[in-house]
Amino acid sequence: MIQVTGLSKKYANYVAVDNISFSVDKGDIVGFLGPNGAGKTTTMRVITGFMPPTAGKVTVGGFDVFEQPMEVKKRIGYLPEAPPLYPEMRVCDYLTFVARLKGIPNAEIPDRVVQVMKKCSVADVSTKLISKLSKGYRQRVGLAQAIVHNPDVLVLDEPTSGLDPKQIIETRDLIKGLSGEHTIILSTHILPEVEAICKKVIIISKGKLVKTDSVENLKNRAVFTIELNTAGGADAAAVRQKLEQVASVSKVLDHATNGERLAFDIEGLSGSDVRPDVARTVVQAGWNLLEMKSSTTLEEVFLELTNTDQAAAETAGVGVQQ
Amino acid sequence: MRNVWTICRRELYSYFVSPVAWVLLALYAVLSGAFATAISSGFVQQTAMSQMRGASTPMSINEMVIAPLFGNIAVIGLLLIPLISMRLFAEEKRQGTIELLVTSPIHDLEIVVGKWLAALLMYSALLAVLAVDISFLFIYSTPDWKPVLTGYFGLLLEGGTLLAFGAFISTMTKNQIVAGAVGFALGLLLWILDWWTSLGDTPTIRVISYLSIVSHMESFSRGVIDSKDLIYYLSMIFLGLFLTTRSLESLRWRA
Numbered sequence: 001m002i003q004v005t006g007l008s009k010k011y012a013n014y015v016a017v018d019n020i021s022f023s024v025d026k027g028d029i030v031g032f033l034g035p036n037g038a039g040k041t042t043t044m045r046v047i048t049g050f051m052p053p054t055a056g057k058v059t060v061g062g063f064d065v066f067e068q069p070m071e072v073k074k075r076i077g078y079l080p081e082a083p084p085l086y087p088e089m090r091v092c093d094y095l096t097f098v099a100r101l102k103g104i105p106n107a108e109i110p111d112r113v114v115q116v117m118k119k120c121s122v123a124d125v126s127t128k129l130i131s132k133l134s135k136g137y138r139q140r141v142g143l144a145q146a147i148v149h150n151p152d153v154l155v156l157d158e159p160t161s162g163l164d165p166k167q168i169i170e171t172r173d174l175i176k177g178l179s180g181e182h183t184i185i186l187s188t189h190i191l192p193e194v195e196a197i198c199k200k201v202i203i204i205s206k207g208k209l210v211k212t213d214s215v216e217n218l219k220n221r222a223v224f225t226i227e228l229n230t231a232g233g234a235d236a237a238a239v240r241q242k243l244e245q246v247a248s249v250s251k252v253l254d255h256a257t258n259g260e261r262l263a264f265d266i267e268g269l270s271g272s273d274v275r276p277d278v279a280r281t282v283v284q285a286g287w288n289l290l291e292m293k294s295s296t297t298l299e300e301v302f303l304e305l306t307n308t309d310q311a312a313a314e315t316a317g318v319g320v321q322q
Numbered sequence: 323m324r325n326v327w328t329i330c331r332r333e334l335y336s337y338f339v340s341p342v343a344w345v346l347l348a349l350y351a352v353l354s355g356a357f358a359t360a361i362s363s364g365f366v367q368q369t370a371m372s373q374m375r376g377a378s379t380p381m382s383i384n385e386m387v388i389a390p391l392f393g394n395i396a397v398i399g400l401l402l403i404p405l406i407s408m409r410l411f412a413e414e415k416r417q418g419t420i421e422l423l424v425t426s427p428i429h430d431l432e433i434v435v436g437k438w439l440a441a442l443l444m445y446s447a448l449l450a451v452l453a454v455d456i457s458f459l460f461i462y463s464t465p466d467w468k469p470v471l472t473g474y475f476g477l478l479l480e481g482g483t484l485l486a487f488g489a490f491i492s493t494m495t496k497n498q499i500v501a502g503a504v505g506f507a508l509g510l511l512l513w514i515l516d517w518w519t520s521l522g523d524t525p526t527i528r529v530i531s532y533l534s535i536v537s538h539m540e541s542f543s544r545g546v547i548d549s550k551d552l553i554y555y556l557s558m559i560f561l562g563l564f565l566t567t568r569s570l571e572s573l574r575w576r577a
Contacts, residue, residue, distance in 0.1 A: 048425045050424055050574060051574040052575065073425055073426060076425065080422075083418075086332070086419060088336055088340050089336075089339070101325070101428060
C-alpha cells in the first residue's frame with residue numbers, strides 16, 4: 001500500500017531523514033518508532049504530500065506522491081501532531097468543512113459526518129465550539145477529521161501525545177477498531193503503545209532506518225533471564241557452557257550466583273522463541289528450573305537499537321533488505 | 323470551483339464568528355461616517371457661500387462630495403485592508419491547519435483564490451456600510467448614481483489588489499501582527515508614493531505614479547472606467563495572487 005524507497009530529506013544544513021526504505025502492506029498497522037527528532041514527522045509529511053522529499057520515491061496505493069499528489073491525497077487521512085482544528089468552529093461544522101475539502105459529494109456529507117462523530121465518540125459535543133473542548137476530545141475530533149473521507153491509508157503523528165491515561169486507552173482502542181478498513185501508520189515514542197496496537201514496527205533513529213520487523217519478532221529477540229539451581233551438581237561455568245550449546249541461543253550474556261541459585265541472561269536468535277529449548281535443556285540436565293522471565297521489554301530492545309551509532313549502522317543494512 | 327467556495331465559506335465563517343469582522347465594521351462605520359460628514363458639511367458651507375455670491379450654476383455634488391469621499395475611502399482602505407488580510411495564512415500556519423489544507427486533494431491556487439475571495443467579500447461588507455453614508459446624499463439631493471457605481475467598482479478593485487498582496491505577505495509569517503504591520507507599512511508607502519506624483523513630471527515620477535494604487539482610483543470616482551486603470555488593477559491582482567500561490571508552494575520546500 002505504501003512504498004518508500006531511498007527517501008531522504010535535507011533541511012538547509014541538516015539531514016532529517018537519510019535514505020530510508022520500507023513498505024507497508026494493505027491492512028497493516030505499523031508503528032513508526034523513534035526518539036524525538038528522529039525524523040518521524042518529516043517522513044510522515046513526505047508520505048502525506050505536505051512536503052516533497054530531497055531524494056527518493058514514495059508511492060501510496062500505486063500513485064507517486066510527487067507525480068500524482070491529488071490521487072494520493074484523496075486516499076490519505078492525516079492527523080498531524082497538533083490536530084489541525086479551527087478553534088472558532090463547531091465540531092459538526094468543522095467536520096462538514098473537512099468532508100467538503102476532501103471531495104465527498106454534498107449529498108453524502110451529513111451522513112458521513114454523523115457516522116465519524118459516532119465512531120470517534122464526539123457526537124455528544126457536535127455543536128460545541130472546538131476551542132471549548134478538552135484535549136482528549138480535540139484529539140478525537142482530529143481523528144474524525146482524518147477518517148471522514150474513509151481513506152485507504154491513515155497517517156497518525158503521535159495520536160496519543162498529551163492525553164491522560166484513560167484517554168490514551170480510549171484512543172488506542174479507537175485506532176485498533178479502525179484497523180480493519182484502513183492501512184495505518186502511526187508514529188510514537190511510547191513503546192507500550194506499539195505493543196498494544198501495532199503488528200509491525202519501523203524503528204528509526206537520527207534519520208536512519210534501524211529496523212523493520214514484526215512486534216512478535218522484536219519481543220522474541222528480547223533477552224530473558226532464567227534462574228535455576230543445580231542441587232550442587234554443576235557449577236556456573238558448566239551450566240553456561242551447556243546453555244550456549246542450545247541451538248537457538250545466540251548468546252549467554254551474564255550470570256549471577258546467589259547461594260544455590262544461578263541466574264543467566266540469555267539472548268535468542270532473531271525471530272525464534274528460545275524459551276522452550278532452554279527449559280527442556282535445563283530439565284533434561286536434571287537441574288531445577290526456578291524461574292524464567294523476560295527481563296527485557298521492547299523498551300530495552302529499542303534503546304539498544306537506537307542508542308549506539310554502531311548498532312544503528314549494523315542493523316540498518318538488515319532493515320533495508322527487508 | 324467547489325473547492326474555492328469551500329475555502330471561501332469557511333474563511334467568511336471565521337471572520338464573522340470572531341470579533342474581527344464586527345470590529346472592522348464598527349471602525350469602518352465610524353471612519354467613513356466621519357469623512358462623509360466632514361465632506362458634506364464642507365460642501366453645504368461652500369454652496370451657501372457661492373449662492374450668496376450669486377453663482378449661476380449649482381455645484382456638482384458628485385464632484386464635490388462623492389469623488390473626494392471615494393478618494394478618502396480609498397486611503398482608509400490602504401490602512402484597514404491589512405487588518406483583513408493579515409490572518410489569511412498566518413493564522414493557518416500558527417494553528418497548524420495549513421497542514422490540513424495542503425494535504426487535502428485541492429490545488430494551491432484554489433486555496434489562495436478561495437481565501438482572497440472571502441477577504442474581498444469581507445471588504446465588500448465594509449463598503450456596504452459606506453452605502454449608508456451615501457444614501458443620505460440621495461435622500462437630500464439628486465446626485466448622478468453612475469459615478470457612485472464606478473466608484474464602488476474602483477474601490478473593490480483597489481481592495482482586491484491590496485488583499486492579494488496582503489495574502490502574499492501573510493504566507494510569509496506565522497505571526498498575524500507581523501503580517502499586519504508589513505501590510506500597513508506597504509499601504510502607507512503606496513499612499514506616500516501618490517504624493518510624489520505632484521512633484522513634477524520626470525520619467526521616474528511617472529513610473530512611480532503609475533505604481534501608486536490610490537491614483538488609479540481617481541478616474542473611477544469621477545465616473546470613468548479607464549481601461550488603463552482597469553488593466554492596472556486586474557494585472558496587480560493577478561500578480562498578487564500568483565505570488566501568494568508560489569509562496570504557498572514554497573512553504574513545503576522550506577517548512
